[in-house]
Amino acid sequence: MPGSRPLRIAFVGTGNMAGLHLGALGRVPTPHTVVGVHDIRPEAAYAIARRGRAPAYASLPAMLTEARPDVVHVCTPSGTHFEPARQALRAGAHVYVEKPFVETQLEADTLFALARERGLLICAGHQLVRDPAFDGLMRRAAALQPVTLVDSYFAFRPPRLDPNRSARRPLGEQLLDILPHPLYTLVAALERFGPPRASMEILTATATPTVLHALLRAGEVIGRLCVSLRARPVASTLTIAGAHGTLTTDFVRAIVLGAANEGTSPLEKIANPFLEAGQLAWRSAASLMRRLVRGGDYPGLGELLGEFYAAVATGNRPPLSVDHLRRVTVIYEQLAATVRSAADPVSGAPTAAAVAGPVAVVTGAAGFFGRAISRELARRGFRVRGIGRSERPDDPHVHEWVRADLAEEIATNALAGASVVVHAAAETAGGFDAHERNTVGATRQLLRAMATARVRRLVYVSSLSVLRPPRPFWERQTEQTPRADRPEPLGAYTWGKCVAEGLVAAAVAREEIQARIIRPAALIDWEHLELPGLLGRRLFGPWQLGLGRPSLRLAVCEVRRAGAVVAWCADHFTAAPPIVNLFDPAIGTRGQVLRRFREHGWRGHVVWVPIALLAGVVTVTRLVAAFARRQRPRPLAVWAILRPHRYDPAVATTLLAAACADEPPAQPSARGVTAAHVSRAYG
The missing domain is CATH 3.30.360 (Dihydrodipicolinate Reductase; domain 2)
Known part of the structure; x- marks a missing residue:
């Protein structure tokens, strides 16, 4: 029993739910203090630890021994809750376990027995029952x-x-x-x-x-x-x-x-x-x-935590019964x-592929653009080895799969035997911290792994948004146009791409690698029609908010054609240009994009809004919201982000034509083996 002193709280796992738990603690009336945070990713542990004003620990046993928590929040990824909860109970701590509680009835009964033997309480993250x-x-x-x-x-x-x-x-x-x-x-x-x-x-x-x-x-x-x-x-x-x-x-x-x-x-x-x-x-x-x-x-999270903390402090029953947790676990398991x-109807490991061509390592191979790149590389006779955090994708064009977090140290064998690396992985959502880790950090780790594996050829997928804003506004930008010197106001995505491309350029300058940098425009897929973000946003039903007017320029490229260009650059590395601003010159304006969409079955309606007006509204709204929160808003150059750009089509036209003219015959697909495995980090 903690008695009259504040409850000592610790966290294991520091993903999104850990942050929500930490925020909800402000609504918990029972006195408490955060005394420790652990995650297998040190930078993530330090981030939550700073918010909670607590130390970060390199290992769970060290935190349990030194911090001596009364309550441990288990916020590790799904499927990894049992072991940290078991260790916390064995150390004498009550546990609050995020959903799903555990994976099997056996695991649940093991935790219930431990808690009963030691007089400890268990609660699961079923906050909606307190909504x-x-x-x-x-x-x-x-x-x-x-x-x-x-x-x-x-x-x-x-x-x-x-x-x-x-x-x-x-x-x-x-x-x-x-x-x-x-x-x-x-x-x-x-x-x-x-x-x-x-x-x-x-x-x-x-x-x-x-x-x-x-x-x-x-x-x-x-x-x-x-x-x-x-x-x-x-x-x-x-x-x-x-x-x-x-x-x-x-x-x-x-x-x-x-x-x-x-x-x-x-x-x-x-x-x-x-x-x-x-x-x-x-x-x-x-x-x-x-x-x-x-x-x-x-809703309900603060209330459930409040009841659980009160039960721990007073020795009362937990808010959720053991019978309830057992029933949910038994049904969840089935x-x-x-x-x-x-999701995986064919059991057993896939058989080895018969593809014996040069190895192309593709980061982000399971993503939207990565799948198109892998398909085109396989058509050119490459043996594609994908790298990503997820399970192996069911893509017949990916012959090997290395499961790894690119922001962590990459195993040497992940790049073994590669003739070229195509780096298409990047963060696509979240704030600057996410892009620092999954775009900038991943690129840095990949360059180190390439140096260790002595792989020199890199095709890097950047973004057209990295170019500095036009000066003057009618400037026609080329491959020689420099990157933005202050990319932060252009948003987290552009900032991450800008910094990552700078890392690649620096490695080329040091003669550590040879690189071909491809900056694709907004990618569109004729089979799954979604308006590019720079064109508009869906308002209600078929109605879309269009940015600007139909005659304004907008750079786009169909994803399969863009994938073919990347594969051509990997296949004809020495002939490929160092940099290409990749877009389809045949589609030059917003109105032309919409016409193509309608030709492929799109039936939406667009309400056009002047970009200057929208930029002003967004700027004022951000200022008001920041004032209400008593925070200083991060600079965001809305006009510079949304304004139309003019690009020189010479290099893009040449490469699109070359990729089309040199298109190889379709290759038979085959699935290969998983080359290595690196377990997923807590998140």
Whole structure:
């Protein structure tokens, strides 16, 4: 028992959820202090440690021994929760484990036994059961009994994966990562309204890598679960239907909807749609105002942590029972097996490929552009060895796969025997810290690995955005136009690409490598039509916000043609130019891009807004938001980012023609072996 002193708190794993936990601690009334942080990535541990004003530890045993925490937050990636939680319990600490709690019933029972032996408490990150909207649903649903159906629905848009393009296994992993939220709310509702001691069973479950459907039963109450990465709009709802009506919690808006009557009388049939429409309008407006005033945090997280900390301090029961955690884990284990079998239906390791050509190492081979590059390299007879943090993609053009975090030290054998390296990996989201690690840091580590492996040829995929803003505005920019000397105001992505390209140029100047730098414009895919960010943003339904006017210039390139140019440069390295600003000269304006989109079936509508007006609005909005937060805004040159540029097409035209004229016949695809494995960092 900690007694009257503040609880000593430690974190293991410092990804996004660790930051959210740390922020939520400000709403926990039980006195506490953060005493330690551990992550296998030292820089990530130091970042969270600075926020928590606590020391960072190089190992978990050292933190448990020296910091002596009362509570340990386990925020490591999915599938890695068991071991840190076990070590924390053995060290005498209570544990709060992020979802999914653990992967198997055996792991769960092991932790429960340890906690029972040592008189310790366990809580899992099931914060939605403390969301005020969930509490409101449970209170009001009591009047609906007997309950016959509980329906849990979750539609999610993956931030880094495309359901139409990404490999099956990463999509399956993403599906399992979001599964716990709709599952544990469904189980909690079935526990509440099912018979007291009824077992909970899965009647049926079907899955693809992007969709899971399951039917559960607790006594006479049926539970229906649907989780999807494809369905739109994004939504998270829990509906309870009984003999006396239906109620729905919308977790996105944090509201409860429903007339909660039988809907059988004439007046109910007439009035219910209008009543529910009014509820949706007014309660959605109130929810939006709450979000604007209080900020968009994780509803229920602070409340659940507060209850858990209070239980630890007073010796009371934890907010979530062992029976609840066991039920969720048992069902999750069975559903996870269904999803994994759908995401990776062929068991066993892939057989060795018959491709015996030169080895081309491709970083980011599982990404949007990386897949196009790999396909074109394979067509030219290269044996493609991909490197990335994810599981091996199901891409027949990637013959070998090295699983590694490029921002960490890269194993020497990852580049062994390579004739050329194509560096297409980069951060595409997040702030400056993310781009510093995954664009700049990854490039730095790759250059070191190339020096160690004595691989000299590099085709580096940069970005057209690295060029300094035009001077004057009608300047026609060429391959000799210098990079931006102060790239920070141009945004985190451009800054990262600028600095990384500078590292490559410096290595070339030192004669450590030979490099061909390709700066692609906005990449488009005729099979999956999405407007480039510099052209516009989707507003509502088919309506798009267009930046500027149709006659303004916009540089784009179709992803397959861009991949063919990269492969041609790798194949004809000595003949390739040192730098190419890669865009399609045949598509020169925003209006021409839209015409091509419509030719391929796009049916959207565009509302054009002057770039100067939009830049002014964004600048003022950022200043007001920073003032409200009492922070100084980071400079952002919105006008310089969005303004149209003019580029000299000479080099791009020559390379596109050469790649097209030299296009080889299609090669038979074959899958190869996994060359090496480096386990994923906590994140």
